[in-house]
Amino acid sequence: MPTNPIMITRARTQAHTPAWQQAWSRALRDPHQLLLRLDLDPSLAAGAASAHGLFRLRVPESYLARIRPGDPDDPLLLQVLPQAAEALERPGFGPDPVDDAAAMAAPGLLHKYPGRALLIATGACAIHCRYCFRREFPYGEFGGLRDWGPALAYIREHRDISEVILSGGDPLALPDHRLTELLLLLERIPHLRRLRIHTRLPVVLPERIDAGLLSWLGRGRLQHILVLHANHPREFDPPADTALARLRASGVTLLNQSVLLAGVNDDLGTLCELQERGFAAGILPYYLHLLDRVRGAAHFEVPEARARELHAGLGSRLPGYLVPRLVREVPGASGKVPLPP
Numbered sequence: 001m002p003t004n005p006i007m008i009t010r011a012r013t014q015a016h017t018p019a020w021q022q023a024w025s026r027a028l029r030d031p032h033q034l035l036l037r038l039d040l041d042p043s044l045a046a047g048a049a050s051a052h053g054l055f056r057l058r059v060p061e062s063y064l065a066r067i068r069p070g071d072p073d074d075p076l077l078l079q080v081l082p083q084a085a086e087a088l089e090r091p092g093f094g095p096d097p098v099d100d101a102a103a104m105a106a107p108g109l110l111h112k113y114p115g116r117a118l119l120i121a122t123g124a125c126a127i128h129c130r131y132c133f134r135r136e137f138p139y140g141e142f143g144g145l146r147d148w149g150p151a152l153a154y155i156r157e158h159r160d161i162s163e164v165i166l167s168g169g170d171p172l173a174l175p176d177h178r179l180t181e182l183l184l185l186l187e188r189i190p191h192l193r194r195l196r197i198h199t200r201l202p203v204v205l206p207e208r209i210d211a212g213l214l215s216w217l218g219r220g221r222l223q224h225i226l227v228l229h230a231n232h233p234r235e236f237d238p239p240a241d242t243a244l245a246r247l248r249a250s251g252v253t254l255l256n257q258s259v260l261l262a263g264v265n266d267d268l269g270t271l272c273e274l275q276e277r278g279f280a281a282g283i284l285p286y287y288l289h290l291l292d293r294v295r296g297a298a299h300f301e302v303p304e305a306r307a308r309e310l311h312a313g314l315g316s317r318l319p320g321y322l323v324p325r326l327v328r329e330v331p332g333a334s335g336k337v338p339l340p341p
């Protein structure tokens with residue numbers, strides 16, 4: 001029987017929209033809805049609406065499910081709730097705190113440190129973290145996000161680069177066919193040894209770690225490292241654990257980086273539990289970052305003396321392999337700068 005090829009294509013496209021993309025598009029984006037869903041005081045609405053105008057709210061349902069209803073101080077909520085304080089101008093806080101603009105070697109490619117280069121593979125994220133240092137990043141201004149040609153040419157010409165870091169945005173926001181296309185192009189560059197992925201998705205949208213992703217991740221010529229971004233032990237829930245177990249089984253090296261955030265994880269108990277919980281999911285700690293001083297995030301800053309004290313506390317309570325390095329990013333430095341004890 002003759003069939004209509006257009007209808008087949010349509011049916012296929014729908015059937016093949018991966019579950020993670022459906023979950024992605026169901027993310028909550030309305031501050032008013034967020035307050036309603038979490039049973040929060042409507043007096044927060046005005047501040048939430050104004051800060052939402054500066055940087056849009058976005059929370060996937062699976063993350064929302066981990067926030068305690070009725071608690072305005074919930075550490076997961078604080079990471080996503082737009083707040084009036086974001087509108088306050090504070091000296092020292094600006095739109096590009098780490099001077100990414102000066103490090104742009106090709107459209108979308110940042111080359112700051114020897115041996116490794118960072119590709120801003122996409123501007124999209126599944127979650128919008130209020131403290132994000134790229135909250136004002138002009139993703140739309142460069143074509144590199146669509147055309148990786150010039151960035152790849154730069155990497156090809158710089159034989160000292162042995163590692164490419166996919167960042168963003170969240171690089172796992174890209175569909176698998178785009179990622180495999182990129183991976184194949186990178187594998188053809190002979191001096192590359194490692195591919196690193198900086199992502200928050202295994203904890204904020206665990207649905208992303210599906211068979212499609214695992215069909216290429218952990219395979220091929222390059223060694224793959226996944227650096228997760230989780231800030232609080234409660235970000236690990238059973239779906240996240242499952243996602244991380246699948247990643248481990250694929251042979252990817254798993255590390256975690258966190259940002260030290262006032263009200264979220266600036267106490268020793270939480271920080272210890274974060275490392276313990278991460279390790280239980282197969283992850284070793286990598287960095288604990290001081291906040292990058294991006295405009296709108298001043299209320300998240302933890303004073304340096306307090307940061308050092310917390311870090312010393314971690315060292316005295318945990319085995320060495322569970323203590324992340326306490327670092328800050330200093331524009332012009334040749335790597336993340338460790339804080340002296």
Ligand SMILES: *Cc1c(COP(=O)(O)O)cnc(C)c1O
Binds near residue numbers: 110112118165
């Ligand atoms: C943070 C960062 C890196 C990675 O630094 P590592 O110390 O290797 O983790 C690389 N490039 C840029 C531009 C960065 O901001």
Ligand code: SF4
Binds near residue numbers: 125134170
């Ligand atoms: S997921 Fe990463 S890049 Fe995206 S908003 Fe959060 S911190 Fe920023």
